């Protein structure tokens with residue numbers, strides 16, 4: 352059987368090497384412009400930072416005064432360890448499976464070019480094939496640099512005048528595959544707190560009993576955070592009151608990820624640094640947490656330096672009173688998906704949207720699928736991609752048909 356045109360377009364998108372640290376954004380932008388032309392969408396591109404394009408494709412609704420729907424995806428992908436891949440990561444090879452399906456192997460297949468491509472194909476179906484008109488305007492937003500924090504991409508975009516003009520009411524962004532049956536729907540995220548503790552101390556010959564060294568000032572700090580980690584691990588392992596298992600999003604994790612000191616084996620080092628990657632669950636008082644870390648550092652004669660500190664814990668309402676959630680939930684059920692609501696364990700561009708006041712849900716419609724984002728041999732099944740188009744066609748039509756507030 353011949354390959355479906357949508358699959359060929361997906362393969363074309365996967366072959367564009369938008370891999371960090373030198374993504375080919377120019378080729379990606381050309382591809383998206385071509386898609387916009389084929390679909391008859393309004394197209395514009397803006398580089399808030401040179402060489403880092405934010406690309407927007409818009410489908411005006413019949414009631415453009417109503418808040419719009421944003422379909423967000425990032426165009427960059429993470430680096431590969433090519434020697435561990437069984438297929439070249441930027442060839443998007445289509446490999447037949449025993450059950451008559453195909454696996455498409457490529458970096459970005461799950462994270463998150465499948466989502467961006469499904470958005471485009473869903474609009475193609477609704478607008479070009481079915482000649483539908485939806486009430487709300489739909490914007491497909493393709494942003495750079497999510498994989499390195501999004502500062503030059505989504506952050507700049509949400510702070511721009513152009514973003515305000517979109518008048519966004521609701522957004523969809525990336526989620527994560529689920530090896531289980533249900534669709535994982537992320538309504539919030541844990542906040543990154545990347546902290547470095549730096550201490551200075553006495554130096555001298557390595558053969559002596561030197562007091563007040565930099566390293567020994569860090570030891571109680573490390574000990575404190577390791578005990579905190581252990582306590583959170585116990586919470587994580589304890590079922591919720593209803594008996595269900597907790598997820599990572601329910602707790603705060605802390606991992607020691609950096610440790611630097613020393614110049615030579617027999618010289619007591621003058622300075623030492625330990626770094627932690629902490630992810631705070633939204634229930635935490637972030638400002639107090641930060642003050643506690645600063646106090647911990649001060650108590651032991653060190654300094655706390657925050658490399659990343661996200662201080663907003665806005666979550667998206669998944670209450671039936673939120674009409675966008677109600678429409679989403681109903682449509683997803685009609686598509687045959689069960690829903691599992693979660694806090695995303697890491698950080699995505701959704702945090703910028705939520706902080707800017709735009710409710711966002713993180714979804715990647717891959718169920719009964721291994722979690723392969725950032726892993727070797729990342730792939731999606733062709734059937735999953737095709738089902739994803741059905742999914743977004745239904746969801747986008749429903750979200751863009753949510754009635755606006757009556758002007759009373």
Ligand SMILES: CSCC[C@H](NC(C)=O)C(=O)O
Pocket residue numbers: 497498499500501543659697698699
């Ligand atoms: C603080 S910016 C880092 C962003 C990255 N996002 C993902 C999804 O891996 C992370 O959470 O580590």
Ligand SMILES: [Zn+2]
Pocket residue numbers: 425462463497525
């Ligand atoms: Zn991603």
Ligand SMILES: [Zn+2]
Pocket residue numbers: 429462498724725
């Ligand atoms: Zn990623």
